[in-house]
Amino acid sequence: MAEAVLGRLAAAARRARRREWFETPRERNAFLIVWGGAAAVLFWFFFFGPRAQYDYNWRWHLVWDYRRFLLWGVGTTMYIFAWSLGFSLVLGVFCGVGRTTSVRWVRALSAGYVEVFRNIPLLVQMWWAYFGLQEIVNAALNEPFGLRILVPSAFACILALSLYTGAYMGEVVRSGIRSIHRGQWEAAASTGLTAYQTWRHVILPQALVIVIPPLSSEVLNIIKNSAIAMTIAITDLMFFSQKIEEETFAGFEAYTAGTLLFLLLTLLTVGAIYYLQRLSGLKVRSGH
Amino acid sequence: MESFWKWHVIPENLHFFAMGFRLTLVLFALAWVGCWTFAVVFGAMRHSDRWWLRYPAAGVIEVIRGTPGIMFVVWVYFLSQPLVGYALSPFWAAVWALLIHNGAYGAEVVRAGLNSIPRGQVSAGYSTGLNYLQVMGHIVLPQALRNMAPAVVNRSVALFKNTSLAFVIGVIEFFRSGTIVNGRENASFSVFTFIAVVYFLCCFSLSRLGHRLGQRPGVIEDTTAV
Numbered sequence: 001m002a003e004a005v006l007g008r009l010a011a012a013a014r015r016a017r018r019r020e021w022f023e024t025p026r027e028r029n030a031f032l033i034v035w036g037g038a039a040a041v042l043f044w045f046f047f048f049g050p051r052a053q054y055d056y057n058w059r060w061h062l063v064w065d066y067r068r069f070l071l072w073g074v075g076t077t078m079y080i081f082a083w084s085l086g087f088s089l090v091l092g093v094f095c096g097v098g099r100t101t102s103v104r105w106v107r108a109l110s111a112g113y114v115e116v117f118r119n120i121p122l123l124v125q126m127w128w129a130y131f132g133l134q135e136i137v138n139a140a141l142n143e144p145f146g147l148r149i150l151v152p153s154a155f156a157c158i159l160a161l162s163l164y165t166g167a168y169m170g171e172v173v174r175s176g177i178r179s180i181h182r183g184q185w186e187a188a189a190s191t192g193l194t195a196y197q198t199w200r201h202v203i204l205p206q207a208l209v210i211v212i213p214p215l216s217s218e219v220l221n222i223i224k225n226s227a228i229a230m231t232i233a234i235t236d237l238m239f240f241s242q243k244i245e246e247e248t249f250a251g252f253e254a255y256t257a258g259t260l261l262f263l264l265l266t267l268l269t270v271g272a273i274y275y276l277q278r279l280s281g282l283k284v285r286s287g288h
Numbered sequence: 289m290e291s292f293w294k295w296h297v298i299p300e301n302l303h304f305f306a307m308g309f310r311l312t313l314v315l316f317a318l319a320w321v322g323c324w325t326f327a328v329v330f331g332a333m334r335h336s337d338r339w340w341l342r343y344p345a346a347g348v349i350e351v352i353r354g355t356p357g358i359m360f361v362v363w364v365y366f367l368s369q370p371l372v373g374y375a376l377s378p379f380w381a382a383v384w385a386l387l388i389h390n391g392a393y394g395a396e397v398v399r400a401g402l403n404s405i406p407r408g409q410v411s412a413g414y415s416t417g418l419n420y421l422q423v424m425g426h427i428v429l430p431q432a433l434r435n436m437a438p439a440v441v442n443r444s445v446a447l448f449k450n451t452s453l454a455f456v457i458g459v460i461e462f463f464r465s466g467t468i469v470n471g472r473e474n475a476s477f478s479v480f481t482f483i484a485v486v487y488f489l490c491c492f493s494l495s496r497l498g499h500r501l502g503q504r505p506g507v508i509e510d511t512t513a514v
Contacts, residue, residue: 031340054373119491120484121449123463128484131476135292227356238359251366259363263354
C-alpha cells in the first residue's frame with residue numbers, strides 16, 4: 001500500500017515538474033469551472049451568506065487544556081480494542097471453519113450465529129449485554145443466592161463487540177477457506193493427513209494469509225465500533241469528548257479533536273498491520 | 289422475586305414503539321436516497337482518470353471512513369452551529385450524518401462496480417464516438433449495476449442498522465423509544481430483546497434479498513462491519 005502511494009506521489013511530482021497538470025485545455029477549463037465554482041460558493045457562504053452575520057466563539061485551546069481527558073480516552077479505547085481483537089479473531093476463525101465443515105449441525109450453528117449477530121445493530125447488542133444481562137443475572141444468581149453481582153460495563157462492551165465483529169470475521173475467513181483449491185484437500189487426504197492435520201497444516205495457513213486484507217479492515221472496524229461503548233458508560237475517547245462538551249459547551253471543538261484522534265488511531269493501526277506484514281515476510285495480495 | 293420475564297410491557301407500549309419505528313423508517317428512507325446520491329457522485333469521482341477529481345474524492349471518502357459512525361452523528365450535530373449559524377434539529381443532523389457516513393462506504397461500492405468493467409470496453413466505447421454519459425449509460429452501468437446489486441443491498445442493511453445511532457443526539461427513533469419505555473417500566477430484558485428481534489427481522493429479510501442477488505461469480509460483496 002505504502003509503495004503504491006509513494007509511486008503515485010512520485011508520478012504527480014514528475015508531472016508537476018514538467019508542468020503537465022492537464023492533458024487538454026478542455027480538461028483545464030473543466031477543472032477551473034468545478035473547483036473555481038466550489039471556491040466561489042464557499043467564499044460567498046462565509047462572507048456574504050447566512051453564516052456571515054454569525055460569530056462563533058472558537059475555543060480550540062480547550063483541546064489542549066483537556067488533553068488528559070483525551071489521552072485517558074485513547075487508553076480506554078485501546079484497552080477495549082485489544083481484548084475485542086483477540087476474542088473476535090478466535091471467534092472468527094472458529095466460525096469460518098464451522099461454516100465450511102461437512103458436519104451439518106456445526107454448519108447450521110455457525111450460520112445461525114453469523115446471521116443473528118450481523119443483522120442486529122451493535123448498539124442494541126451492547127445494551128442487551130449490559131442491561132438485559134443484568135436482569136438475567138439478578139434473577140438467576142443475585143436473588144436466589146443473595147449475591148450482588150453487577151455486570152461490568154467493560155465486560156458487556158467487550159462481549160458485544162467480540163460477538164459482532166466475530167460474525168463478520170467468520171464470513172471473511174469462510175470466503176478465504178472457500179478460495180483454497182479442491183486439489184489441496186485431495187492432496188492432504190491422499191497423503192494420509194487427518195482432518196485436524198489438514199486444517200492445521202494445509203488449509204488454515206493458506207486461507208488466513210489470503211484474508212489478511214479484508215480481515216484488517218474488520219480490525220479497524222473494531223476501533224470505530226468501540227465508540228458505541230460510550231452509551232453504556234465506558235470511559236473511552238467518545239465519552240471524554242462528550243465530557244469536554246458538557247464542561248465547556250465547546251461541542252464542535254471537542255468532537256473534532258475526538259474524531260481526529262480516532263482517525264489517528266486507525267491510521268496507526270493500518271501502519272502497524274502493514275509493518276507486521278513486512279516483518280513476517282508474507283506475500284499478501286493487496287486488497288483494495 | 290422480581291422476574292425479568294415482563295413481556296406485557298411490549299403490547300402496553302406498542303403505540304409508542306410504532307411511533308419510534310415509523311421515525312426509523314423515515315430516517316432510513318431519507319438517508320438512503322441521499323446516501324446513494326452521494327455514493328454515485330463520489331464513487332464516479334474516485335473512479336475518474338482526472339487527478340483533480342480522484343484525489344479530493346479519495347481524501348473525503350477515506351477520512352469519513354476512518355471515523356466512527358456514532359462520532360460522526362454527534363460531530364455533524366455540533367458542526368451545524370459554527371457552519372450555518374444555528375443548530376440543526378437532531379432529526380436533520382442525523383439524516384445528514386447517516387447520509388454522508390454511509391455514502392462514503394457506498395462510494396467504495398460504486399467504485400468497485402465501475403472498476404469491475406474492463407478498461408477496454410470503455411476505450412472501445414470512446415473510440416466508436418460515444419461521450420462520457422453514453423459510455424456510462426449504455427456500456428458501464430448496465431453491467432456494473434448487476435455486479436453491485438448485492439453490495440448495495442448489504443450497505444442498505446448497514447444503513448438500517450446505523451439509523452439506531454441517531455439515538456445518541458436524542459432522535460426518538462425505534463431504539464430510543466425502547467430506552468424510554470425501559471426507563472419507565474424497568475424491563476430491560478424484554479424491551480431490548482423485542483427491539484433486537486424487530487431489527488433482526490427487518491435486516492435479515494433485506495439481506496436475504498441481497499443473498500439471492502449475489503449467487504453469481506464476479507459479483508461484489510460489501511461485508512464490512514460498519
